[in-house]
Amino acid sequence: MTAQNMDTIILPDLISTCPFKLECNQEYEIVSAETDAWLNSYGISNSESMTKYNRFWALAYPHASRTTLRNTSDAMTLMFMIDDLFDTSYGKGISDKTKQQLFKNIVDCFQPAGSFKPLTPFTTALHDWWQRMLDSTTPHFQEHFLNAYRIGVETVLSVLADKKTGQSVPDLETYIRIRRKTSFGDAGLAFIEYIFDIVLPDECWSNEALQHLSDCVTDVAAFANDIYSFNVEQIHDQYNLITVLMHDDSSLTIQQAMDRAGQMIIDRYNDFERIxxxxxxxxxxxxxxxxxxxxEATYMISGTIHWSFETPKYFGAQTEEAN
Structure with a gap:
C-alpha cells in the first residue's frame, strides 16, 4: 500500500488475529441477484462483481433466511451506495446546503406512505423498502434502527459543518465517540434483532456490558474502515483514526499509527471475548x-475484516497485493 510522500505501509494483520468464525450465507448469490434487480428497477445500478456490497451482508449475517437477508441487503447495499456517492468526486461537487437537504430527505423517507416527497431515486427506493419493513418487523427493531440511522445522519451533518468552519482534528476519545455514530454500526446490529426475532427488554439494552459489546463490534468496523481507506482519505485531505492518532502523538510515523490502530482492533477482539x-x-x-x-454479532466482526480484502472498495486493482 502506497500513498503520497510515504513509503509502502504494512497493514496490520487483523485476519489471523481474529478469533471469530467466518461463514457466508448460502443464499448469497440468489439474494445478490434479487437486490441488484430491485435497485435497477429504480434506475440505480450496482455491479456486485465490482462492489461486493451484497457479499458483505452475506458474511455479516450468515444464518439469515433468504427473505431476511434480502430485506437487509436491499437497504444496506443502498446505504453503502449513498455513502459512496458523497465520498466520490460527484459528492465533492455538491454544496453543503444540498447535502443537508439530501440527508434530511433520507431521514424523512422512514415514515408511512402518503406525505413523503423523494428528491432522488435513492430515497424513493428506501421509502418503498421501509413500507415493506413496517409490515414485517417489530416496533423494537423499527425504533432501534431508526434511532441509530438518524443519529448517524445527524452526526455526519455535524462533522460536515465542523469541517466547513475549519474546526481542528478532534482528540482520540472524541473521535471514537463520533465515529461510533457515523459508522452506522448500531443500525447494522439492529438487523440481528430483525433476522432472529430477538426482542429484549430495555433492561438488557441499557446494561453496560451489552452496550460495551456493541461498541466493540462498531469500533472494529469503523477502525478497519479507517485503516483500509487511509490512502484515499489522505489524498482528499480528510482525517480519520490514523491522522487522529498522529495528531494526538506527533512522534508517530504513519506506520506506527497504523500499527497502533491495528492493536486497537485486536484489543476490541479481546474485549469482546472478555465482556x-x-x-x-x-x-x-x-x-x-x-x-x-x-x-451472531461476532460474524459482523469477522465479516468486516475478511470482506475488506474481497471488495475493490479500498485497494482497487491492488486488493490481492494488500492481502
Missing amino acids: RREIPSWGKEIDAQVEKYIN
Whole structure:
C-alpha cells in the first residue's frame, strides 16, 4: 500500500488475529441477484462483481433466511451506495446546503406512505423498502434502527459543518465517540434483532456490558474502515483514526499509527471475548436471546475484516497485493 510522500505501509494483520468464525450465507448469490434487480428497477445500478456490497451482508449475517437477508441487503447495499456517492468526486461537487437537504430527505423517507416527497431515486427506493419493513418487523427493531440511522445522519451533518468552519482534528476519545455514530454500526446490529426475532427488554439494552459489546463490534468496523481507506482519505485531505492518532502523538510515523490502530482492533477482539463472559442473567428465555444476539454479532466482526480484502472498495486493482 502506497500513498503520497510515504513509503509502502504494512497493514496490520487483523485476519489471523481474529478469533471469530467466518461463514457466508448460502443464499448469497440468489439474494445478490434479487437486490441488484430491485435497485435497477429504480434506475440505480450496482455491479456486485465490482462492489461486493451484497457479499458483505452475506458474511455479516450468515444464518439469515433468504427473505431476511434480502430485506437487509436491499437497504444496506443502498446505504453503502449513498455513502459512496458523497465520498466520490460527484459528492465533492455538491454544496453543503444540498447535502443537508439530501440527508434530511433520507431521514424523512422512514415514515408511512402518503406525505413523503423523494428528491432522488435513492430515497424513493428506501421509502418503498421501509413500507415493506413496517409490515414485517417489530416496533423494537423499527425504533432501534431508526434511532441509530438518524443519529448517524445527524452526526455526519455535524462533522460536515465542523469541517466547513475549519474546526481542528478532534482528540482520540472524541473521535471514537463520533465515529461510533457515523459508522452506522448500531443500525447494522439492529438487523440481528430483525433476522432472529430477538426482542429484549430495555433492561438488557441499557446494561453496560451489552452496550460495551456493541461498541466493540462498531469500533472494529469503523477502525478497519479507517485503516483500509487511509490512502484515499489522505489524498482528499480528510482525517480519520490514523491522522487522529498522529495528531494526538506527533512522534508517530504513519506506520506506527497504523500499527497502533491495528492493536486497537485486536484489543476490541479481546474485549469482546472478555465482556461476553460478564453478561448477567435475566432468566432462561431472555438469556437464550441474548446469547443468540452476541453469537451472531461476532460474524459482523469477522465479516468486516475478511470482506475488506474481497471488495475493490479500498485497494482497487491492488486488493490481492494488500492481502
